[in-house]
Amino acid sequence: MSATVDTHDHDVHHHKETFVTKYIFSQDHKMIAKQYLITGVIVMGIIGILMSLLIRMQIAWPEEQNAVFKALLGKWAPEGVMDADIYLALVTIHGTIMVFFVLTAGLSGTFSNLLIPLQIGARDMASGFLNMVSYWLFFVSCVIMVLSFFVETGPAAAGWTIYPPLSALPMAQPGSGAGMTMWLVSMAIFIASSLLGSLNYIVTVLNLRTKGMSMTRMPLTIWAFFVTAIIGVISFPVLLSAALLLIMDRSFGTSFFLSDIFIQGEVLHYQGGSPVLFEHLFWFLGHPEVYIVLLPALGITSEVIATNSRKPIFGYRAMIMSIIAIAFLSTIVWGHHMFISGMNPFLGSVFTFTTLLIAIPSAVKAFNYITTLWKGNLQMNPAMLFSIGLVSTFITGGLTGIILGDSALDINVHDTYFVVAHFHLVMGISALYGVFAGVYHWFPKMFGRMMNKNLGYIHFWITAVGAYGVFFPMHFIGMAGLPRRYYTNSNFPLFDDTTDTQVVITVFALIAGSVQLVFLYNFISSIFYGKKAEKNPWRSTTLEWTTPVEHMHGNWPGEIPHVYRWPYDYSKPGHDEDFVPQTVPLKEGEEELQH
C-alpha cells in the first residue's frame, strides 16, 4: 500500500470500497483509529471498570450476600458470596485489561493512528496492510482474554504481574490452569500486534513527513507517540520472551523460573530456575510500560493545553528533551519493583538512584504545563478540563513515587494500598484523562460532529471528584499496613479501623463509575446527532485541521500542504488572528521562534 504515500498523486484512489473493506478490513488509518477506539477504549474500558466496581464492592462489604455478584458472577458467587479465587481473578484481569488493552492499545492505537499521518502530513501509515493486521491481532487477543472468563477453572488469577511459581503451577491456584494459558496466548498475540503497530509508527514518522516538517517542527503529540513506539519496540520483546519461557515451564517441563518446589504433598522435578529472573524480565517491560501508557497522554495534553490556552507550549525543546530523558531512564529503573525480592541490596541502591533521577524530567514537564497556563486565554472546553485534571493527578500521583522509589521506605509500603493509590493516580487516572481529552478534542476530526460540551462538563467534574475520593484515602490505609490483593480484611482485627474508609471509597467509585454513562451517551449520540463540525473548531495550528471534514482516502484532496513554522504559533505578535497555522509561510522579516 505504499502507493498511498505518493505525494504527487493528485487524484487519490477513487476505487469503490465495499462495506467489508471500508469498515472491517480497512487499511485506512482513520478507520483503524476508530476501530481501536471502540474496541480498546470503549468496550474493554467498560469491562475493566465494571470489574473494578465488583472488586470495590467486595472490599467494602466482604463476604456478604450480594445480588449483583450472584447475577454477574453466577457459579463464582455461590449464594451471592464472592469466591476468593474469583476475587483474585477479577483483580488480575482488571489490571491486565486497563494497562494493556485500554491504555496501551486503546490509547496509542487510537491516537497514534489518527494523528501521526494527519499531523505530519502523510497520506496514510507507511504500511496500511500491517496496520490492519495489527488491529486484527489486537482484536483476537481481546477476544481470547475475555473468553478466559468462561473456562471451567476460571481466568488467570496470579495478579497482572503473573509471577511464577503461582502462575506456573495449576495446582497452586485454579486460575493457573487453562485460564493462565489463555492469558499467555492472548498477551503473546497482543505483543505481536503492538510491535507491528509501533514499527509502523516509527517508520511513518521518520519517512513520511511533508515538506518543511522537520523533527523540531513536529507537534509534541507526535514526539510522544514516536518515542512511545520506540520504548515499546525495545521492551515488549522482553515480555514476550518471559511469556514464552513461562509457557515452556508450564507445558514442556523446563525450569527457567522454577526450583525446589513441594506442593500438595509432592516434590516437583524443577531444579535450578529462579522466580527472580522472571521478575527482572517482567519489569524490564513493566516499568517502561508505565511510560508507554503515560507519554501519549502527556503528548495529547501538550497539544490540548497549548491550543486551549491560546499560547505556545512553554519550553518546547525542554519538553522534547524530557520525553527523551524519560524514555532512556525508563529502561534502567525496573528494579524499584524488586527492592525486597531477594536481589542484592546493592542493586537496590542503584535503582533508587536511577528512579529518583527520573523524577526530574517529570517535574520539568509538570512545571512547563503550569507555566503554559500562565497569562493564557484559557478556553475551558471539556478536553482542556481533562488535560488540567491530568496535570493535577500526575503531580499528586507522581509525588508519592518519591517514597516508593526510595528503597528504605519501600520496605514498609511495598504491595500495600499505598502502591494502589500511587499507580492509579499517576498512570491509571492520568492516562485515562489523556484518553478523554483526546476523544473530546479530536471527536470532530474522527466523526465530523461535535460532542455535547455540557455533558462533557458533568462528566469531568464528577469523575474528578470521584478519582480523588477513591484514591486519595488509599494512601492512608496503605501506610497503615493494609496489603493489596486481599479478598477481605476481616481476618485482621488490626485493620478494623479502616473498614469505614473502605465503604466511603467504594461509594466514590460507584458514583465515578456510573458517571461514565454520561460519556457513553454523549459519545454515541454525538456520532449520530451531534452538531456538524467546522473544519477547524478549536482554531488550531496543526495540519490535521486542514483536511476536509468528510473523511477521504489520502487525507488531502490536492497536494499535501507544506509546513513553514513550528506548531505553537498561538497569539504571536504581529498577526491578527490568535493562531497561525503551520501552513502559513513566514511573513517578510518574521522570525521563526528560536525555541
Add this chain to the structure above:
Amino acid sequence: MTALLTILLVTFVAVAIWQLIKIFDLAQVGESNSAVATDKDNKINGYLMLAFLAFIYIITIVCIWYLGDLPLLSNSASEHGPDIDNLMIISLVIIFIVQTFTQFLLHYFAYKYKGEKGKKALFYADNNTLEAIWTGIPVVVLAGLIIYGLFTWNDIMNVDKEEDPLVVELYAQQFNWKARYAGSDNVLGKANVRLIDLDKANILGVDEDDPNAQDDVVVTELHLPKGRPVLFKMRSQDVLHSAYMPHFRAQMNCVPGMVTQFAFTPTVTTAEMRQNPDMQDKVKNINNIRVEKSKALMAEDEEGLDPYEFDYLLLCNKICGKSHYNMQMKIVVETEEEFNAWMSEQKTFANSLN
C-alpha cells in the same frame, strides 16, 4: 430468580440514568448551542477550578484528621524503625509542601486566566533560567533524599555478623507460616524441600543427618527476645510469599529455591506495646467498632466478634493463592528470660520426628 431480578434492576437503573441524560441533553436546545466553550463556560469552569482546589485541600485535611493516626509513622518496634519513620515523615512533609504549592498554581492559573473574547494571551515560549530553576530544585531536594535513603537502606540491609544475631528461619507455604530456630549452636541445619517427609513430620525438609539440625526448633508462633538482633532466613516451599512485619518496618520476599534474608532488632516487648498510650487508643477504637459490628451480627442471630487485643503480626504480602488474605503468624516479643523459658519448653527437631 433473584439473579434475573437484579439484572433487570441494574438495567432499569442504567436506563433511567440514560433517560435523564437524554432529557438533560434535549432540554439544552434552546440555549446558545455552540459546541465550543463560551465566555460563560470559561467563567463557570474557572470558578469550579477554584472549588476543586478547595476540594483537594479539604480531602487532604479530612484524611489527615481522620486517618492520620492510622499510618505506621511512630511507635515502631525495631531499632532501625525510627530511621525509616524519620525519612518517611521528611518525605511526606516535602511532598505535602510541593503538592499544596503546585496544585495551587495549577488551579489558580486555570481560574485567573480563564478566557474572554478579545483578550490575547501572552506569547511566551521559552525561558532558560526558569527551566534551570525547576530542574535544579528537584535535583537538590532529591539528592538529599537519595543520600539519606541510601544510608538508611545500607544500615538495614547489611547484617553485622559480629553482633551474634539470633538466627531464625521463616518458612512459608500455602497458606501458613512456620519458624525454625537454630537451637543452642545457633546454626540452622541444612534443608531442602526434597527432604520433606510428612510421615515422619519433617515438614520443612530439614536434613535429618545434619548434626547442626538436631537442636533446631520448629514452631508456629514466632517468639523474639527484646534487644537481640535477629537474622531471618526466608524460605518458601511452593510459590512466592512475602514476610511482612509492619510494626518492625520489615519485609522480605520468600522465594522457592532460594534463601533470602532480613535482620532487625526488636526493641519493644508485646507487653510494653500494649501499655503504650497510642496503642491503647487504637485498640479501644477498634474494639468500639467491633462492638458495633457484633450488635449487627447478633441481631441476625450470628456470633459476635471477640474483643481485640494487640499483638505483633507477620502477614503474607505477596499474592500466593486463594487464602493469601489469611496467611498470618503471631509474633511475641518478650524479655530474654521469658524467651529462654519459652524456648526450653519447645521440642527440638530430633525429638519431634516420629
